[in-house]
Amino acid sequence: xxxxxxxxxxxxxxxxxxxxxxxxxxxxxxxxxxxxxxxxxxxxxxxxxxxxxxxxxxxxxxxxxxxxxxxxxxxxxxxxxxxxxxxxxxxxxxxxxxxxxxxxxxxxxxxxxxxxxxxxxxxxxxxxxxxxxxxxxxxxxxxxxxxxxxxxxxxxxxxxxxxxxxxxxxxxxxxxxxxxxxxxxxxxxxxxxxxxxxxxxxxxxxxxxxxxxxxxxxxxxxxxxxxxxxxxxxxxxxxxxxxxxxxxxxxxxxxxxxxxxxxxxxxxxxxxxxxxxxxxxxxxxxxxxxxxxxxxxxxxxxxxxxxxxxxxxxxxxxxxxxxxxxxxxxxxxxxxxxxxxxxxxxxxxxxxxxxxxxxxxxxxxxxxxxxxxxxxxxxxxx
Numbered sequence: 271x272x273x274x275x276x277x278x279x280x281x282x283x284x285x286x287x288x289x290x291x292x293x294x295x296x297x298x299x300x301x302x303x304x305x306x307x308x309x310x311x312x313x314x315x316x317x318x319x320x321x322x323x324x325x326x327x328x329x330x331x332x333x334x335x336x337x338x339x340x341x342x343x344x345x346x347x348x349x350x351x352x353x354x355x356x357x358x359x360x361x362x363x364x365x366x367x368x369x370x371x372x373x374x375x376x377x378x379x380x381x382x383x384x385x386x387x388x389x390x391x392x393x394x395x396x397x398x399x400x401x402x403x404x405x406x407x408x409x410x411x412x413x414x415x416x417x418x419x420x421x422x423x424x425x426x427x428x429x430x431x432x433x434x435x436x437x438x439x440x441x442x443x444x445x446x447x448x449x450x451x452x453x454x455x456x457x458x459x460x461x462x463x464x465x466x467x468x469x470x471x472x473x474x475x476x477x478x479x480x481x482x483x484x485x486x487x488x489x490x491x492x493x494x495x496x497x498x499x500x501x502x503x504x505x506x507x508x509x510x511x512x513x514x515x516x517x518x519x520x521x522x523x524x525x526x527x528x529x530x531x532x533x534x535x536x537x538x539x540x541x542x543x544x545x546x547x548x549x550x551x552x553x554x555x556x557x558x559x560x561x562x563x564x565x566x567x568x569x570x571x572x573x574x575x576x577x578x579x580x581x582x583x584x585x586x587x588x589x590x591x592x593x594x595x596x597x598x599x600x601x602x603x604x605x606x607x608x609x610x611x612x613x614x615x616x617x618x619x620x621x622x623x624x625x626x627x628x629x630x631x632x633x634x635x636x637x638x639x640x641x642x643x644x645x646x647x648x649x650x651x652x
Contacts, residue, residue, distance in 0.1 A: 278461060281426050298585070306589075321607040334619075339374050340359050340374055342375065343371050343372050343374040344371050345369075345371070345372065346366060346368070346369050346370070347365060347366065347369075347370060348369060348382070348485065350384050350387040351382045351384055351387035352364055352383060352386065352437070353365035353370055353381075353382055354380065354381040354440050354441065354444060356379045356381065357373070357377065357378045361441040361444075361549055366388075368541070368607050378478075379600065383440060385434070385435040385443070386434070386435075387434065388432055389433055389456050390430060390431070390432055390641050391430070391431045391433070391458065392509075393411075393414050393415070393428070393430070393455060394410065394414045394415030394509075394510075395409065395410055395411060395509070396409055397426045410426075415427055415428050416514065417462065417463050417466065418463075418466070419466055419471045419474065420466075420467055420470055421471055422470075423470075423513070424513070424514050425471055425474060425475070425511060425512070425513060426511070426514055426515075427466065427474075427508065428509045428510040429462060429483075429509055430460075430509075431454060431455075431505075431506055431508045433454055433504055434501070434502055435500055435501060435502070436500050436502045439499075439502075441502060442498050442499060443500035443501060445647070446498045446500065447501075449501045453497070453501075454494070454501060456492075457494060458490055461489040461493065463488065465485045469482065470499070474496055475511055475513075475521070475525065479511065482508065482599075483505075484506075487503050487505065490506070495569045522639070528537055535588060580583075
């Protein structure tokens with residue numbers, strides 16, 4: 271009795287055996303290659319005029335292929351890129367961002383470097399993944415950052431270089447250097463070591479960062495131009511300049527002492543700026559007073575001399591009258607402020623001329639230092 275039941279048997283209808291269902295396919299069957307080729311041929315014959323490969327059909331296929339080949343020359347240049355068109359591997363032109371066209375491959379090809387983007391390279395430090403912080407953290411790289419100064423000290427320098435491709439040097443950038451980023455990093459580290467090696471540590475740690483950055487940038491640009499790299503160094507930024515960690519505390523003490531020295535010098539200079547102008551002003555005042563006194567004394571002497579000459583001229587004209595006038599003026603000057611009695615020189619009491627004490631009728635002038643009531647005028651004297 272065969273296992274295959276032709277008309278339905280004790281196991282039901284269909285090809286079944288005594289242990290259940292018959293053999294079943296596992297998963298989808300792979301497509302038949304011959305069937306696919308047959309279907310594609312039928313589809314192509316339906317599209318062609320006449321339903322078979324005629325000369326017109328072949329011409330249409332060739333024209334379509336040429337059209338697709340020609341349209342493949344269109345390409346787009348992004349905003350940060352420049353298009354470098356190569357004709358059989360030779361640089362023929364550079365195109366700006368936007369939609370452009372080149373002869374289809376293999377006649378012309380295009381390269382799209384990021385020529386308008388400013389790139390950054392860090393030297394002496396690197397970013398690493400930090401699982402504890404779930405992000406990236408900065409790690410120091412001593413083999414790149416430790417450098418020897420001109421006065422034989424060691425300094426730890428971390429810096430960043432900003433660079434870009436020259437607009438007119440894209441071809442040099444693509445064909446003259448193999449590893450642009452590695453070249454820029456090596457040149458930057460070499461230039462920084464050379465500049466640091468010519469400098470003392472103290473200016474580097476304090477106020478010479480700008481000049482150091484400028485020197486490194488100029489030296490880098492000179493070296494890269496010598497290589498024909500087509501790279502332009504935009505800026506060099508020194509991020510950290512410190513002594514080695516083993517001696518950093520001692521260097522900070524030295525810097526604090528230098529800061530105190532500068533502070534004391536500034537205070538002394540401030541005091542000198544305040545005192546010296548004051549002393550100069552006083553000296554100028556004394557000189558001006560002396561000069562004024564000199565001019566006054568000279569003017570008075572000249573006036574007295576001129577007066578004496580005029581009096582002498584009058585004396586020569588009338589000696590007696592001039593002599594009497596001079597005598598009276600002198601006596602008036604001497605006796606003008608003194609207490610006095612007029613006595614005519616006679617021997618009798620009748621010769622005393624009565625004198626009206628006019629000075630008592632007016633307030634008397636006291637000499638300096640005098641105190642108390644004014645003195646009473648004494649009686650007549652002989």
